Amino acid sequence: MENRDIARILHETALLLEIDGAIIGRYRSYEKAAELLSSIPEHVEELAKDRAKLTSLPGIGEGMAGHIDEILATGDYSLRKKLLKKYPATILDILSLQGIGPKKVALLWKKFKAGSVEDVAKLAREGKLRDIAGFGEKTEENILKAVEFFQRSSGRVRLDVATNTAAEVAEYIRKLGGKIESVTPAGSLRRGKETIGDLDFLVIPAGRPTQKAIDAIFDHILKFPPIQQVLAHGENKISFLLTNGMQVDVRAIAEESHGAALLYFTGSKEHNVALRGRANAMGYTLNEYALSTLKGERHVASKTEAEIYAKLKLPYIEPELRENTGEIEAAEKGALPKLITLDDIRGDLQMHTTASDGHNSIEEMAEAARDLGYEYIALTDHSKSVTVANGLDEKRTLAQIKKIREAEKRVGGIRLFASSEVDILKDGSLDLHDDVLAELDIVLVSIHSYMNLERAEMTDRILAAIENPYTQILAHPTGRLILKREPYDYDIEKVLDACRKHGVVVECNAAPERLDFRDANLRLAKQRGVKVVISTDAHSTAHFDLMKYGVQTARRGWLEAHDVVNTFPLKKFLSALRPKPARSGEHSTARKATAR
DNA sequence: GCCGTTTTCGGCCCGACTGTTTTCAGTCG
Numbered sequence: 001m002e003n004r005d006i007a008r009i010l011h012e013t014a015l016l017l018e019i020d021g022a023i024i025g026r027y028r029s030y031e032k033a034a035e036l037l038s039s040i041p042e043h044v045e046e047l048a049k050d051r052a053k054l055t056s057l058p059g060i061g062e063g064m065a066g067h068i069d070e071i072l073a074t075g076d077y078s079l080r081k082k083l084l085k086k087y088p089a090t091i092l093d094i095l096s097l098q099g100i101g102p103k104k105v106a107l108l109w110k111k112f113k114a115g116s117v118e119d120v121a122k123l124a125r126e127g128k129l130r131d132i133a134g135f136g137e138k139t140e141e142n143i144l145k146a147v148e149f150f151q152r153s154s155g156r157v158r159l160d161v162a163t164n165t166a167a168e169v170a171e172y173i174r175k176l177g178g179k180i181e182s183v184t185p186a187g188s189l190r191r192g193k194e195t196i197g198d199l200d201f202l203v204i205p206a207g208r209p210t211q212k213a214i215d216a217i218f219d220h221i222l223k224f225p226p227i228q229q230v231l232a233h234g235e236n237k238i239s240f241l242l243t244n245g246m247q248v249d250v251r252a253i254a255e256e257s258h259g260a261a262l263l264y265f266t267g268s269k270e271h272n273v274a275l276r277g278r279a280n281a282m283g284y285t286l287n288e289y290a291l292s293t294l295k296g297e298r299h300v301a302s303k304t305e306a307e308i309y310a311k312l313k314l315p316y317i318e319p320e321l322r323e324n325t326g327e328i329e330a331a332e333k334g335a336l337p338k339l340i341t342l343d344d345i346r347g348d349l350q351m352h353t354t355a356s357d358g359h360n361s362i363e364e365m366a367e368a369a370r371d372l373g374y375e376y377i378a379l380t381d382h383s384k385s386v387t388v389a390n391g392l393d394e395k396r397t398l399a400q401i402k403k404i405r406e407a408e409k410r411v412g413g414i415r416l417f418a419s420s421e422v423d424i425l426k427d428g429s430l431d432l433h434d435d436v437l438a439e440l441d442i443v444l445v446s447i448h449s450y451m452n453l454e455r456a457e458m459t460d461r462i463l464a465a466i467e468n469p470y471t472q473i474l475a476h477p478t479g480r481l482i483l484k485r486e487p488y489d490y491d492i493e494k495v496l497d498a499c500r501k502h503g504v505v506v507e508c509n510a511a512p513e514r515l516d517f518r519d520a521n522l523r524l525a526k527q528r529g530v531k532v533v534i535s536t537d538a539h540s541t542a543h544f545d546l547m548k549y550g551v552q553t554a555r556r557g558w559l560e561a562h563d564v565v566n567t568f569p570l571k572k573f574l575s576a577l578r579p580k581p582a583r584s585g586e587h588s589t590a591r592k593a594t595a596r
Numbered sequence: 597g598c599c600g601t602t603t604t605c606g607g608c609c610c611g612a613c614t615g616t617t618t619t620c621a622g623t624c625g
Contacts, residue, residue, distance in 0.1 A: 025608050029597035032608095061598050099614085101623045136616060187625090200625085234613050249625080251612095264610095269625065276609050283601090287610060 001072055003037045003044045009077050010034035010067070015092055016083035018102035019109070032059040033068075035270055040326070048072055090116035097146040099139070107132065121147040145229075149245075157246060158482055159549055160512035162189050162196035165246050169199065172224050173250075176217060181206045181255055186265035190319045192552035194482055194515045198247035200265045204255050211235065214252045221250055257289045259304035264288035270324035271317075278312055278328070320555040339555040342548055344567040347376040350421065350444060350475055350507065350535035351543075355400050356381035357389035359540040362407040366416055368541035375570050376415035378442050379404050380475075383431040385423040386448050392420065394436045401439055415570055417441040421475060426450045428464025430471070437470040438583055444507075446475035451488055458490040466498045469581040473533055474499065476509040476516040492521060496528040503578035505565055508534045508557070510550025511543070522557025531576060532557075532564050 014030035036059055037044055047053045054065045071077050087109065094105050094117055108114040111132060112123055120143060123129050129140045157165075166185045173183045180203055187200030205213045218238050222230060231247065232239040239249045253261040264272060265288070272286075279286040283294050290302035291311055301307040306316045314331040318339055321327040330336050351365055352358030358365070362379055369377045381400060382391035392400055401418040408416040419442040423431035430437065430445060437443055445465050453461065465471055477495070478487035499506055506525050509516045514537070517525065525532055534550040536543050554564060561567040565576040 023597095023608095025606090026597055028608060032598085059598065063597055067597095099623065103622055134616065134621075138615060142614090198625090232613055237612060239613090265625085267625080272625095273609060280609080285610085289611090 001045055001075070003040070006044055006068060006071050007034040007038035009071055009080055010037065012092060013077060013080040013083070015095060015102065016080065016087060019087065019091065019106045020083060021106060029059065029064065033064050035273075035324075036060065037068075044068065045072055088115035093117045093150075094120055097143065097150055099142045099146055104134075107134070117147060117150055156195040156197050156483065157244075158512050159189075159192065159194050159196060159515070159552075160546070161244075162199060162246065163549075165242065165244065166199050166201075168226075169201065169224065169248060173201065173203065173221055176220055179206055179213065179217060179220075180204060182258075184262060186262055187249075187267060190266045191268065191322060192320050192549075192556055194512075194518065194553065196246075198249060201248065201250045202258070202261055202265055203250055203252045204258055205252060209252065209254050217252060218250070251288075253288070255303075257302050259306070259308055260286070260290050260302040261288045263305045263308055266319050266322065268323050271322035271327070274324045274328055275312065282312065284311070318555065320552060321558065323556075337558045337560045340551060340559050340561045340564055340567065342551045344561040344564070345374075345534065345547055345551065346569065347374050347378075347566045347573065348536055348538065348544060348547065349378040349417075349419075349442065349473065349533050349566055350380045350509070351377065351538040352381050352389075352421075353379055355396070355403075356386075356391055357539060362404055362416070363411055364541055365538070366407055366411040366414055368544060370411065370414040372544055374414060376417060376573065378417035378419035378444070380419045380421040380442075380444050382448075383420055383422045385425065385431045391423070391431075394433055397432060397436050398439060419444055421446055423448055424461065424465040426453075426461065428461040428468075430465065430468055434470065438580070440470075442472055442577065443470045444473040444475045445471050447479055447488065451479055451485075453488075455489045455491065458488050459494055462490055462495050463498050466495065466502055466504050471502070471504055472578045472580075473505045473507055475507040475535070476514050476537070477506050478516050478518070478521070480516055480518070481513050482515060487516075492524065493528070496525055496530050499525075499530045500528055505531045505533050505577065508532055508550050508554050508564075510534055510536045510546045510548075510553070512546060512549045515549060515553045517557070519553055519556035522554055522559055526557065526559060526563050532559060533566050534564055535566070 010030050011034035014027045014034060017027040017030060036057060048068055051065060054060055054068065055062060067077060091105060091109065094100055095102065097117065108120060114120050114123055124140050124143045127140065129135050129143065130137045166189055170183050170185060182204045184202045185199065186202050188196050189199060203217060205217060214236060222238065226242045227240045228243045229241045231241060236252045237249065239247065241247050251261065251265060276286045279291060284291050284300060285294050290299040291308045292299050301311045309316050314328065315336060317327050317331055317336065320339065327336065348369060353360060353362050353365055365379065366377065382389040384391045384393040397420055404416050404418040419440055420432065422443055422445050424445050424447045425431055426449065466474065480487035506517055508522055522532060532554065534547065534554055536546045536550065538544055565573055568576055
């Protein structure tokens, strides 16, 4: 059983307890246990073999340890099951409606036996909610809007959509010119999460902030044309919905609180809770205005994030690491990674040209890459099985290799690797003959068909592809499409071990609909000693810009420049790849790709 | 249900905003 499965059961128990009217501490203890289990790297199933180890975790006592044992033994938890006899499982969906929390859910259940979003929607439409104590016409209206949103989408958008929207909002806010000191995007966008729920902005008014100045700033922002609905408008916070469905929160904060506010609004919530806990233990309290002493109300630090971390006896923690998944412990030990940056990247190892499904020629891609300052790229058009993408068969691949060699001479100033994104067939064999694979400088492999094989068969298929002596890079390893398609089901740890054994590099595909491997898997790859390559999978020269999303995802996976092979200069990069098999009748060194 | 350089009992992170209320409960991040 995975940690997240146990955490989910405990989390649901906590919500059900809260709906059931349990005292605050009881459900909080379940909530805290769930948060802890989903954040620690150790496998709880292993830890639970030793009761002392389990109860040494903060927030896990004898009682909770017993519950965890029960979940591990039976796959479920009796208290959760008992509560689900009292309430339908769909009651938890109601909590995802904006403006509805456990107390209102409990009330709706008590009064109307409303146990699903549909039940609540019906009551709201019939006007039956407005007369309940604590509700009103406005609440009813808001519930209807929330139901519509719930039914329309999961409420999250991809990182690229959020990044672009945020850029537009920020640009509009900056039109205030001298009236503001700065505007900074925070939240999960700043942490580079693969999907974003809403956008958070921090605005620092220029000079001494008066309510009048803040009001003027908010008045300007609320005139942003794409605003569909204003959700909240207070003294120092506004919140609104854009026509594309994204929610935006803007907070005005005085300059002296910039660091505390940035820390607070960047999150994650879990990281913040952990920091506040640490602050309390050290005799401080932390909020969005400052780190202060618990008693004297004396401000200890507030202007920069680094200052606050320093007072908490921690080095600065990069936003991408702030998920409470061990970064605070690593910071304590001085063991934080020195994260990779976009400037470290020297090449791009997956892209397509007009030969298959790309929009630009070999030359156009090469020139654009050279202009970005790259030292090398690999041209990786699809192989023949991917017919929808006009994949290349053996003959066309050989011709493409020749064209790439000629283009390299013409373009100059950049090394072009003749490569191919070779399809992994259903049985794990590769889509091109060995003698053609032998002609390629780099062999990248990936799956584009039979994505729903059962776990064991899919694992064997990928292992077979890795064991193929020509395979050097495993591209978009899990095949997921964010918000659209689940990853392939296979044993990732087995695959990573095979990659290390055979010197196969795994890809972090930077295309924002993929980001594959994802952050957690990249971290796992690093732990298992597997090298990573970050590639854009560009289908046009414009897509080279997507590299930033791949780097951000790698940073979330705790990767440093030395973990990523396309940060290496040409010669070192080549020696980091799996050596090509010797061709029969030739010396083993003859076909090694060389740094020309 | 957990936990203690304030505590073995009495708290549980904390502040803003809304909508309801007429001083505050509920929700959110």
